[in-house]
Amino acid sequence: MSRAARLAIAALRRAAGGLLLLVGATFVIYITIRSAPGDAIDAISPMGTPPDVKARLMEEFGLDRDPFTGYIAWLMRSLFGDFGESLVFSPGAPVMEVVLPAFGRTLLLSASALVACLILAILAALLLGEPSRRQQLLTGPLYVATAAPSFVVAVVFVQFVNWGIKAFLVEGGYVPPSWYPLEMYTESLVPYVFAGLTLIAGDGLFMDFFNSVRADLNALRNAQFIAAVKAKGARTLGHIARNMVMPLLSGYAARLPIVLGGVVIVEYVFTLDGGGYVLLEAARERDFPVVVGLSVLFTATIIAVNLLTDIIRALVDPREVAHGG
């Protein structure tokens, strides 16, 4: 079989596995809904919901049927992006219309924070090289500082820094470039920048990345095959880069859930109009369809990213496919 065909088969298998996971994870979410004590419909609808809306909710979540067929019906609807209508947050609007733009901002924010964190970690690892005693005077305190939950970092930022800089930039007549997609806060990019910095600095993300990147990089530099490449007089950069892709990718995929957790509260602290903020506001107002829609989106994102990294890994590393992956 050709390599391309094998790759395609491996990709298809992984995609099928991802779909299975999505079905499983949504089933867990659905069962959680059904586990509400007493009458599920009272647990999931806000106080004073009119009976006709309650009846619609019952039907949408399949509460009038047994859990299994109810789940199938709900899944069929959800798979096509129909999560019902928002109740309180934005009454009457389809959940997807409310949730998707906000979730897009969340994705953009967390993805750019992760990429920035990765670049910083690689730069720091290249700069610092082998760990030494003197460096620990720097990395030790940094470790403690960056173990802070991102929302604590966010509170500190909001208190001390954000307001000063925001006032400075906005009054300084700063205009963001027209391609900048974040509409709500276009008059100030600053909260987003700070939210991103918060995500990088919080939850131990940066030090985690930095430590693993440095360990991998140093191990690679001392590897025998690199010595062989050097002995032949070839450049080592390409070889090192290619072998760094794998650990970086898995590290990236492993940390996405942490960032997606951190971003929820960080958005709330900075009052950014993202998926996390909408999730918490909707939870507060008991706007159940919105909460469920967002939960499914967050879960699907994690599965999709894992799938993507798996496929990229197969592309980069022939061994992954050769053994029937």
Add this chain to the structure above:
Amino acid sequence: MGDSRLRVGLYLSGTVVGLVLLLGVIAPFVPYDPADAVDYDQLLQAPGMGHIFGTDGQGRDVAMRLLKGTEAFFLPGLMAAALATVFGALCGAVSGYAGGWLRGGVLGTMQLIDTLPRLVFIILVCTILNPSIYLIAFVAAVLFVPSIATVIRRRVEALGSEDYILAHVAHGFRPVRILLYHILWLQCRPLLIRQATYVFGYVLFVEVALSYLGDYGVQEPDPSWGNMVAQARGLRGVSAWPWAVPAVAIVVTIAGFLAFGNLLARADEEEVR
């Protein structure tokens, strides 16, 4: 990393862990009535003799609230750490040692739980069930089982091919005994302690975050480190003490627990070498 540095780190983080455990144990025995603590003659005092960490916007002693605030996460954290470690170790051991459908089933379940976004799922559970912190801690424990199981599974798989384990098998020891005693207890203890400190730190984080957000955590006037930090919203530019002290406490506690687990595992590795 030098041996002495490792030891200094262990002592430092061990002190933090010990202090938090001590506070957590004595807090329930200290009588405290939040309504009684209000003192309008002593609003927003800076730290001094009477109040070592000052007072908050209602004249309540910050140090006292810090102590009582440990109640909100201490027992749930310990419970979740124990639960997650035990189940994680079992799942890891089974999937690393057994084969066939048992291994496949456990691995599949782990992968499934691992795809749930932790905090988002906890918030979903909160919306549906309006739960106590104990239920939240239980959910957190379940969500952490896969990552613990993965770590243990790798260790078990590596050990399973070692000669001395094979010798135990040849001696006719029961697999359960080999798994539970020779592999998990003798070989995986530092790893498990490290994972347990992670889970404890995460429960602290969730409790603090929920109390900060205000809907599902500890409600005022009862103290929690989270709702103490939340006071920052009302005190912008007035006084930092009432929220900075608990914020530092959160950071130091989480960093201390994580560092303690990491250093312990590393000390063990160096000993093995």
